Amino acid sequence: MNSPETPAIDFRRTQFLISAQRLDQAPDDTGAEVAFAGRSNAGKSSAINALTDHGGLARTSKTPGRTQLLNFFAVSDASQRLVDLPGYGFAKVPLAVKNTWQRHLEDYLRRRQSLRGLVLLSDIRHPLQEFDRMMLGWAASCGMPVRLVLTKADKLKRGAAQNTFLQVRRELAALEGDVSVQLFSAVTKAGVDELRECLTAWLTADVDDLADGPVAMDADDVATDGEAQKSPAS
Numbered sequence: 598m599n600s601p602e603t604p605a606i607d608f609r610r611t612q613f614l615i616s617a618q619r620l621d622q623a624p625d626d627t628g629a630e631v632a633f634a635g636r637s638n639a640g641k642s643s644a645i646n647a648l649t650d651h652g653g654l655a656r657t658s659k660t661p662g663r664t665q666l667l668n669f670f671a672v673s674d675a676s677q678r679l680v681d682l683p684g685y686g687f688a689k690v691p692l693a694v695k696n697t698w699q700r701h702l703e704d705y706l707r708r709r710q711s712l713r714g715l716v717l718l719s720d721i722r723h724p725l726q727e728f729d730r731m732m733l734g735w736a737a738s739c740g741m742p743v744r745l746v747l748t749k750a751d752k753l754k755r756g757a758a759q760n761t762f763l764q765v766r767r768e769l770a771a772l773e774g775d776v777s778v779q780l781f782s783a784v785t786k787a788g789v790d791e792l793r794e795c796l797t798a799w800l801t802a803d804v805d806d807l808a809d810g811p812v813a814m815d816a817d818d819v820a821t822d823g824e825a826q827k828s829p830a831s
Contacts, residue, residue, distance in 0.1 A: 606672055606797045611649040611679060614669040619701065624669055626710050628676030629800045634702070635718030636728050637684035640748035643783035644718055645670075645681060648792055655681050665698065667705065677800045678711075706735050714742045714799040716792070721747040721758060721780070724765050737774030744777055744795050745769065751782040 617623045635641040642655035654670065668681040682705070683698050706712070715736050719729050724747060736743045747765065750758045762780055769776045777795070781788035 606677070606793070606800060608648055608672060608793055608796070609650045611651065611654060611670050611672050613654065614671045614675060614678065616666040616668050618666055620667070620704050620708060623667060623709075624675065624678065628678065628711055629713045630669075630678035630680050630709070630711050631714050631716060631796050631799050632680040632682050632705070632709075632712060633716045633718065634682045634732055635684065635748075636720070636726060639684075639718040639720050640783060641681065641684060641718045644716075644746060644748055644781060644792075645679065647783040647786060647789055648796075649679075665694075667701070672800065679796075680705075680712075702732075703735060706739055706741065712741065713802070714744065714796075716744045716746055716796075718746045718748050718781075721750050721761050722752060724761060725768060733772060733774060733776060736776075737772070740775075742775040742777075742799070744779065744792070746779055746781045746788070746792065748781050748783065750780040750787060751784045 615622075615624060633641055633645060645655040646652050649670075655668070665683050667683070670679040670681070671677070672679060682702060706715070715732070717729060717732050717736075719725060729745075733743060733745075735741075745765070747758075747762060753761065758780060762778065766778055769778060779788050779791055779795075781792065
């Protein structure tokens with residue numbers, strides 16, 4: 598849980614700041630920000646809307662790859678930001694566009710000094726796809742902590758969700774990097790508090806403090822919203 602010294606952040610005050618097609622169009626590289634990445638069907642926008650309790654903050658679309666911009670949101674003020682990275686949709690996107698997105702994503706992850714952590718969203722029914730593993734590799738090479746959020750947990754029964762959580766956690770333990778994992782549902786709001794706690798720690802911590810890693814929500818808490826537990830992969 599947050600220590601008494603950790604300033605509280607009201608994510609419900611989050612507001613849209615600016616969209617950027619390239620990194621040089623982004624806000625000044627100061628303060629602290631956390632980026633959200635995921636395949637276009639991973640429920641990224643729904644997760645951001647649930648996190649901020651704002652149904653229309655991040656645009657949701659049934660068209661994969663529709664959003665091709667870096668979208669910046671101010672949390673308490675412009676010094677603390679959430680960044681919605683372009684959804685990685687494949688079906689009807691030309692190869693040249695895919696390659697451009699990949700360059701922008703890698704450029705952002707490697708060069709953005711204010712970036713404190715990466716929230717990687719993955720559909721619990723199809724976890725750790727190629728894009729997810731690519732992002733984990735980039736983050737590990739940059740020394741960037743990652744919170745792997747298994748979205749749409751409400752789509753599975755409790756036992757199946759727990760089994761998937763444990764399987765993913767075992768796979769992550771064999772990978773390099775600072776990665777924690779949790780279950781999440783934008784529908785039931787399970788995991789919202791744990792994710793807010795993780796982001797608060799990242800946005801308010803000194804860079805050196807991030808080596809301790811965030812906590813991970815235990816699969817047993819998906820319905821009870823209990824206290825988070827640390828993953829062996831963290």
